[in-house]
């Protein structure tokens with residue numbers, strides 16, 4: 001779940017109860033990222049009881065942590081948390097709505113993260129499709145969010161396959177180069 005919300009602390013448990021396996025919050029939206037990361041991990045490990053629904057729900061024992069930054073946030077602010085998270089999300093548009101133009105000037109952030117944290121999952125979100133995915137994959141992204149490019153295509157399956165292939169080929173090349 002990518003939580004583009006102002007108080008991410010309040011949705012951890014409801015999302016864990018609903019069955020989320022990853023909780024991504026925005027660095028800009030919290031004053032205490034360390035406490036929130038800990039809370040997400042703990043909620044993933046606990047059984048949660050949903051009193052109102054009169055059911056007991058047991059988590060799979062894993063709620064992964066994603067940390068997102070908006071285009072105006074420097075990647076250095078994310079770096080101190082990188083060893084405590086599962087995924088870093090570099091927004092390639094201003095959060096708000098789909099169909100915006102891809103911000104290529106975010107690629108140095110992706111490249112820097114990939115160089116510093118070779119095994120971290122790195123996601124990009126916003127304006128990513130067949131025309132822009134190569135830049136993301138070459139910079140080091142291995143997770144792609146793509147809305148309009150898939151939804152507006154006459155052949156969504158082939159767009160998805162293309163996005164997947166471009167990313168996995170780039171990842172393979174990186175591991176051979178290492």
Ligand SMILES: O=C(CO)[C@@H](O)[C@H](O)COP(=O)(O)O
Nearest residue numbers: 095096097098099127147148
């Ligand atoms: O939610 C957001 C931006 O706020 C993104 O997830 C976009 O909606 C992705 O859509 P496209 O940019 O690929 O159309």
